[in-house]
Amino acid sequence: MEQHKIPQATAKRLPLYYRYLNNLQHQGKTRVSSQELSDAVKVDSATIRRDFSYFGALGKKGYGYNVEYLLHFFRETLDQDELTEVALIGVGNLGTAFLKYNFLKNNNTKIVMAFDRDANKVGTKIGGVPVYHIDDLEEKIGDIHVAILTIPASEAETMTERLVENGIEGILNFTPARITVPSHVRVHHIDLAVELQALVYFLKHYPLDNEKGNKKE
């Protein structure tokens, strides 16, 4: 609850850095420069150095960064040791895919329960995660504070109210609905149809160069 100084843009890149540093460590690399990192994660090297600098001087001039040290540092900063439990609401196409995916790899989050209103799904386990009836939400949710929302858009608003009443403070919303929440609740929207449409729009209206080279975003 401390660091107010880290820009949101930086915070969003931290998990990315963290994951790549993990890869490096598994490969046995002990040092890395901002330029190498830049090539790998496709973020400008100056931006990477700036990002790291918000946490103090983590590197050594003329040497780069020590992978081990950086990882150790980020593990603390990103609370990697502390597991955050997540509930998934709506075991449909998308929800099922998430349940089968192991978010725990390089990650400190775990889906520990799922809810649906379809009696055929209730009682089963998908990817090791138990599926409960949505009517039992109040009973089962415990002190989980993060939810993934993968129900039809028409259900989103009502469900959100219910989730918030039951202590949810963070929602990853895959529904196209733009849900309304009290100000202490944080919602991140991932709108796949919009992403696809935006990509197509950029392709048509923002022509890129025609030569070799790299571009991000």
Add this chain to the structure above:
Amino acid sequence: MEQHKIPQATAKRLPLYYRYLNNLQHQGKTRVSSQELSDAVKVDSATIRRDFSYFGALGKKGYGYNVEYLLHFFRETLDQDELTEVALIGVGNLGTAFLKYNFLKNNNTKIVMAFDRDANKVGTKIGGVPVYHIDDLEEKIGDIHVAILTIPASEAETMTERLVENGIEGILNFTPARITVPSHVRVHHIDLAVELQALVYFLKHYPLDNEKGNKKE
């Protein structure tokens, strides 16, 4: 290939506006104010007016915007009449979910074919979309220029090269790998594990207000 003036941030919101305006029309509404729109899509009303203003004066002072006219205008701007065909690479958990989802609702994009290397999947149809063997990519891809990538991260770099050689210019990448592409190719990353981790990070480190009200992002 004209409007260079529209900020990327604006371009990304256009599909969102478009979809909501469609809803309004189906509800029979003929006019809408920037404030109403703001409440619905959770974007500041001044931002909405600014966004629209890049396209000229689309509204009337003291009245708002005519839904029909705005829709007509966006339909042209977003090339809604022109269907963009998309290929999906990797019919696994996530890929299957996308195939079963109808992106065409309020949308001008359609997944028309999928590829996998798993013989059990090849030859089937999922959500009406034929699944071909990845070896037949060159033969089947035709002049599709947009691909959705849902294969394992380890395959991403090689597959990307292959896609680009076969005319792909836009990639929606769900793989954690940050792929390298020539500069005429556009990649949008959607990294679900990062999104989840970022949400958790924000929850822990960026406490929000404690009272009632709305907040976006």
Add this chain to the structure above:
DNA sequence: ATCCTTTTGTGAATGATCTCACTAAAAACT
């Protein structure tokens, strides 16, 4: 026709993020 209300469109201020370009420190080399 006049007045009051609504709501756009936008100049200017603010805020956020990114990037250049340089200093200084450490490493690597000779």
Add this chain to the structure above:
DNA sequence: AGTTTTTAGTGAGATCATTCACAAAAGGAT
């Protein structure tokens, strides 16, 4: 030990995006 090379950290400026706040236009009412 001295020289060269590498590379972090950062001040300052550039770029991009959001928001304020208000004049002007149009609608609606009487």
